[in-house]
Amino acid sequence: MKYSIVIPCFNEEKSINSLIDSCVHLLSKKNIEILFVDNGSTDHTYKTLKKSLKEKKNYQILKIDKNKGYGYGILFGLKHTKGDYIGWTHADLQTDPNDILKAISIIEKNGQNIFVKGLRYGRSFQDNFFTFGMSVLETILFRKLLNDINAQPTMFSRDFYNKFTNPPLDFSLDLYVFYFAHIKKQKIIRFPTYFKKRKFGSSSWNFGFFSKAKFIKRTLQYSFKLKKNSNENSNS
Numbered sequence: 001m002k003y004s005i006v007i008p009c010f011n012e013e014k015s016i017n018s019l020i021d022s023c024v025h026l027l028s029k030k031n032i033e034i035l036f037v038d039n040g041s042t043d044h045t046y047k048t049l050k051k052s053l054k055e056k057k058n059y060q061i062l063k064i065d066k067n068k069g070y071g072y073g074i075l076f077g078l079k080h081t082k083g084d085y086i087g088w089t090h091a092d093l094q095t096d097p098n099d100i101l102k103a104i105s106i107i108e109k110n111g112q113n114i115f116v117k118g119l120r121y122g123r124s125f126q127d128n129f130f131t132f133g134m135s136v137l138e139t140i141l142f143r144k145l146l147n148d149i150n151a152q153p154t155m156f157s158r159d160f161y162n163k164f165t166n167p168p169l170d171f172s173l174d175l176y177v178f179y180f181a182h183i184k185k186q187k188i189i190r191f192p193t194y195f196k197k198r199k200f201g202s203s204s205w206n207f208g209f210f211s212k213a214k215f216i217k218r219t220l221q222y223s224f225k226l227k228k229n230s231n232e233n234s235n236s
Helices: 013-022 045-052 070-079 099-110 125-142 173-183 209-235
Strands: 003-009 032-039 059-064 085-088 114-121 154-157 187-194
Touching (some): 003 070, 003 099, 013 045, 032 045, 045 059, 070 173, 099 187, 125 173, 173 209
Parallel strands (some): 003 085
8 A cells, every 4th residue: 555645623513424425536546555544533433433434445434433643643544544645635535535535646746755735825805914924934933934834735755754743633733744854855846736615514613713813822832842852853
């Protein structure tokens, strides 16, 4: 199994059937496995996954009993991967799962030590403004180009993954891995991914001004912690 993709699902019961339909082409590839992680859902996500995937191949369904964070669900899935190149994307269908094939194509053309990540377009002005502001802050703080940090999919080599040290268990995981790719001198390649409006359910964090403010506060707190740890490690 050369490629493994983790798709964390938190209360995505309504979107599961459409998600599986979108993954049909991926599931037909013998060198790709998809790991669907029920990340502590309180609805029927797990039951719906089992039912929808019954006749499919090249997948795993993993279940976490209690949600411990976005990052925890992804990291839990990564532990169970078998591929030489691994990564993740989202279950909400705002990002097309088939963008994974574009990422794989980039990997196959560029070889080892490569880090591939989407770059979103088609978003609202408000979301673009929010993302731009965060990108500027993170880029200044870390002195690395860290733009559109939460874009998906994200893919990298198993060797890179094996070097992770104390990755965060929340939404800061995207920042940690992106920054870590810079530190470990991975060849970073971004590619455009169309970002759609959510058709089913609602975001677990992005549902208004106050949720964004809370997200910014939490992300900046982790950013300063990550920067401090990075400086200490470089001086030791």
